[in-house]
Amino acid sequence: MADGNRVTEGPVFRRIDQWGNVDRRALTPQSVNLILKRRCRQAGLDPMLFSAHELMSGYLTKATNRGVSLPEPMQQSLHKSLSQAASHYNNAERKNGRAARLIV
Template identity: 60%
Template structure:
């Protein structure tokens, strides 16, 4: 469904996937301080371990330790 909608919008469907949208949603939710359970309700993730990986990636990129190397 994602690829067909992207194609209708005149964009390259190879640049988009349902996985990327779900992963991006969780990453942005983590950055905005939305709780993991609340974000999982929207994203449809059933595995806490999988969803938490996106939260951990977000923290690693924007946390205090990451700011030390800026």
């Protein structure tokens, strides 16, 4: 719920109308991606190199690389499917697994 413009529960990233009113609904993934690309362009970065999906994927990978069990970052990334989120986790496991350590 939003108290004025202060979010106290529910989605953190929400729609804001032209008058500055905070909506109860979350931004769509497409909106997040457009905002990210616009901000990258403003920062002088190539927006083609960045996507909201890659940020989420990087977050899951980094969390699992640091030993966080998969259900915890899934709560934040809002993955509903364990198999979908597990692909990121499995990539992290392969990178840090015993077989990978034999290569270095």
